Amino acid sequence: MMDKTGAAWQARALLRRAGTATLATQRDGQPFASLVTPAAAPDLSPLLWLSSLSEHTRQLRNEPRCALLIQDEPTDSNPQTAPRVTVTGVAEPVEADHIPALKARWLALHPYAAAYANFADFTLWRIRIGGALLVGGFAAAHRLRPADLLPSPASVAAIAAAEPSILGHMNEEHEDVLENMAIALGRQRPGAWRMVAADVDGCDLMGPEARRCRIAFALPVVDAASMRDALVAAAEEARRLLEK
Template sequence: MEEDHGFVARSLLRGAGSASLATATEGQPFASLVTPAVLPDLTVLLLLSDLSEHTRHLKTEPRCALLVQGQPETVNPQTAPRVTVTGLAEPAPPELKSRWLARHPYAAFYADFGDFRLWQIRPMAALLVGGFARATRLRQAELLPDPAAVAALAAAEAGIIGHVNEDHADALAAIATGLLGQAPGDWRMTGVDPDGCDLASPGAAGEAVARLAWPAPVADANGVRLALVAATREARSRLSL
């Protein structure tokens, strides 16, 4: 089966806890470390300080790029899968901050500082590098998730999260520890989208987060159910070994 490059690229972006942001001012490129959270439609959220260089750049030149990468296959860093996403940055609605904080709960103590603002980047295109010498250019239509699936899951998300957290906390715990290599804890689902779901658990060292990617994109709540059932079975099988 031919690889779904758009799904691979989205999974890398959605799973990244940090990214390199490329901006420019007066023709001079600049790179900085940022912490993204990704909405179901693949809009990228960033919480940025007005005092930072990259924020000043984006206010005058919204064109930018984000680079995220996965784990290398060998000691050679060039074997790591990675994706560079290009897009346009703009201020984001403040009510989306809770979505960003669900991905970065450690930031709650400074998220409301007066100089911090929520920004969003709308992806326009991407370059996916699957490893050494494996590059694929993706147009926006190839990169973004299916709009119908995004809409269907947006309508069902609250119900999915409520049901799973209320009735299947044991399954989430098995997935977190058995599949995702996380420490035991009170794991809860915090978000769901066509490509996977986000989990979080409070702990002594601060709230931990994890990302479960589906094996393939899902289109609706039933697709989420089937993916979670399969993940739970695999996780419990691994834990029983």
């Protein structure tokens, strides 16, 4: 049976690799659900690029309490075997001084959105996580508090500071390693793969036809040195799998 640490790690992995989610909002007590495209901020907060013309955005401005459901693929024909996590929290527009970096991160994970990224009616929002419920499969539920789920702020800050140099080094010096990781660890097709984001839990690669590949680490990293160790371990694992 999975313990709370394992449940938190699985929930974080689901949040980090999610490309779509269901957002639940409300108006005058009437629930409303919509499809959104989140990207996890370095601190795990879900980021949403929302139009002010959308019903869910108008509802969030009136009532910021909301929920976000992220669902993985089922393990067999029973849909209830799909791992999923629901996070509850409060949505808010991102502060102006944080928008450039977080918008760049969101676009790095959703490059197709560049066509409307500068429309005047769009704003970047974040959900401040207040709790989560992980269902790891059929009858496998775990309630998680923020203290259980969220990464260390010090580690988040350390990796965010090192991220530009990490991306530059991997993309300039290790294109072959990134391709190996995408193929062996991400089950993707060969091609030109680039690292577009890194965080305490792993990294994101973008490949041909804007295909995204999430590489999760075995354990969270805490600084640039442990990030290097995690990437070396991932590269060695990818090479081992490809040599079989």
